[in-house]
Amino acid sequence: MTAPASLADALAEVPEVAAWQLVPGNGGDTTLLVAGEPAADRGRGRPGDLAAAVEAVAAGDAVTKSADLSSFPGLMRLLDETALLTTARVLDRARLFRGGASHTAAETVDGLGCVPRHAWIVRRWLRTLVTEQRLEHDSATGRYHSLTAPDRQTYARARRALDDARRGLDYPVSMTRFFLSAADRLALLLQDRTTLQEILFPDGGTDTAEGNYRDSTPSRWVNHAAADLVAAEARRLAGRRPLRILEAGAGVGATTGAVLEALGDTPVDYLFTDVSRFFLLAGREAFGSHTGMRRQILDINADPLTQGFAPASQDVVLAANVLHNARHVGRALAALRELLVPDGLLVLVESCQEHYQALTSMYFLMSPPPGASDDWFTDLRAGQDRVFLSGDEWSRQLDAAGLTPLPVLPGADHPLAAAIGQRVIAGRARPLNDGPDPAAVGSALAARLPPDARPTRIHAVHRIIRPTTTGEIC
Ligand SMILES: C[S@@+](CC[C@H](N)C(=O)[O-])C[C@H]1O[C@@H](n2cnc3c(N)ncnc32)[C@H](O)[C@@H]1O
Numbered sequence: 001m002t003a004p005a006s007l008a009d010a011l012a013e014v015p016e017v018a019a020w021q022l023v024p025g026n027g028g029d030t031t032l033l034v035a036g037e038p039a040a041d042r043g044r045g046r047p048g049d050l051a052a053a054v055e056a057v058a059a060g061d062a063v064t065k066s067a068d069l070s071s072f073p074g075l076m077r078l079l080d081e082t083a084l085l086t087t088a089r090v091l092d093r094a095r096l097f098r099g100g101a102s103h104t105a106a107e108t109v110d111g112l113g114c115v116p117r118h119a120w121i122v123r124r125w126l127r128t129l130v131t132e133q134r135l136e137h138d139s140a141t142g143r144y145h146s147l148t149a150p151d152r153q154t155y156a157r158a159r160r161a162l163d164d165a166r167r168g169l170d171y172p173v174s175m176t177r178f179f180l181s182a183a184d185r186l187a188l189l190l191q192d193r194t195t196l197q198e199i200l201f202p203d204g205g206t207d208t209a210e211g212n213y214r215d216s217t218p219s220r221w222v223n224h225a226a227a228d229l230v231a232a233e234a235r236r237l238a239g240r241r242p243l244r245i246l247e248a249g250a251g252v253g254a255t256t257g258a259v260l261e262a263l264g265d266t267p268v269d270y271l272f273t274d275v276s277r278f279f280l281l282a283g284r285e286a287f288g289s290h291t292g293m294r295r296q297i298l299d300i301n302a303d304p305l306t307q308g309f310a311p312a313s314q315d316v317v318l319a320a321n322v323l324h325n326a327r328h329v330g331r332a333l334a335a336l337r338e339l340l341v342p343d344g345l346l347v348l349v350e351s352c353q354e355h356y357q358a359l360t361s362m363y364f365l366m367s368p369p370p371g372a373s374d375d376w377f378t379d380l381r382a383g384q385d386r387v388f389l390s391g392d393e394w395s396r397q398l399d400a401a402g403l404t405p406l407p408v409l410p411g412a413d414h415p416l417a418a419a420i421g422q423r424v425i426a427g428r429a430r431p432l433n434d435g436p437d438p439a440a441v442g443s444a445l446a447a448r449l450p451p452d453a454r455p456t457r458i459h460a461v462h463r464i465i466r467p468t469t470t471g472e473i474c
Pocket residue numbers: 213248249250251252253254255256274275276279298299300301319320321322325326
């Protein structure tokens with residue numbers, strides 16, 4: 001038998017593989033996702049899942065019942081408007097569009113001295129300003145021109161209004177300081193002469209991040225709804241053993257705290273993980289005395305098994321505001337699913353809506369690492385200058401990875417849904433009996449390809465999702 005020339009040729013000789021995708025990793029490693037012919041019946045989750053979702057909404061509502069939700073859309077608009085005016089002001093102060101000058105996006109990036117990893121943020125500014133009719137774009141030449149920047153008084157008014165919005169949304173006062181401080185340092189942020197981490201964690205303090213991810217009304221809603229899903233899972237499995245939870249990107253532990261509170265005295269084996277040692281130390285301080293808490297580094301962009309995590313070892317995998325950091329969400333979900341027991345529960349908190357306020361703040365946490373170019377995402381977001389997935393996109397991603405999605409919470413008719421865009425997304429791991437067996441695919445490739453042509457890891461998935469040319473939430 002002559003050896004196949006490529007991975008594609010080799011996979012063509014494995015009849016169980018109907019579709020595949022090779023996902024490049026960070027350090028030269030590669031992950032192969034393989035799917036069989038899609039089965040007609042994908043399972044419907046567990047019978048109690050819908051009831052658990054209804055209860056989770058009630059839990060979110062209960063902790064936010066004192067907030068005036070009707071004011072939220074207006075308050076969010078105020079934050080968004082200030083961010084938009086700030087982007088116009090930075091461009092104007094760089095004198096890029098004065099005196100009838102026009103520039104392409106690349107020229108604007110250069111003109112601001114922006115490093116390659118943040119170029120996507122500048123492109124988003126330009127597109128957003130065009131959408132909001134503060135800038136014009138000539139599609140024939142690709143050039144932007146005629147910027148409408150705010151005058152001093154208008155901008156000062158917008159900055160003052162920010163604090164009213166902050167108060168109405170129950171963000172702590174440090175949030176206004178953070179937002180304005182980031183706005184004042186945008187030129188430096190774009191040039192990597194300072195980082196958003198330095199502004200968000202001044203002197204290593206976590207108060208501002210806690211205010212954002214734990215204490216604000218939107219965060220309280222999603223954290224408590226997510227925690228309620230975990231508590232329902234604990235009740236379902238009651239007494240079998242301590243509930244095994246792995247939390248990825250646990251950060252300042254805003255969701256961890258809500259989960260531990262909802263679990264009460266339920267015994268847990270809780271793996272508090274993050275890519276950063278800084279947060280493991282913060283986690284030790286906050287939860288070190290809780291019985292059953294362990295801490296470990298986990299990078300969702302690398303294979304969990306090579307980082308010391310065991311397959312089928314977790315009842316629940318939780319990831320709040322972290323999975324959008326995955327370069328390829330399909331690969332990360334397949335890897336996290338592998339950590340779950342059959343029938344295990346994945347619970348995510350995600351922003352499913354782009355808010356302009358991120359343009360001048362949180363997006364700087366979501367750029368590729370220093371030195372990397374900005375074509376970072378290799379999944380359905382590739383080349384789209386966006387970070388977040390819509391609720392429907394998450395549901396499709398979960399399904400493709402072999403997790404039956406629960407309804408996205410809160411539903412579209414909830415007063416918080418349109419205003420905040422934060423959602424709880426959960427899925428129940430289901431068997432992929434009809435798909436290819438990764439071990440058998442690995443053996444087939446080993447017989448056909450030299451070691452350096454073989455993928456580092458193989459995951460079976462239900463379906464392959466290819467990059468698209470347009471995003472849903474741009
Ligand atoms: C927005 S914060 C999440 C907040 C956190 N869930 C909380 O409640 O405090 C994002 C977290 O994801 C972590 N993170 C970023 N990239 C990651 C990666 N590749 N793997 C694991 N964690 C990551 C960050 O260190 C940070 O703690």
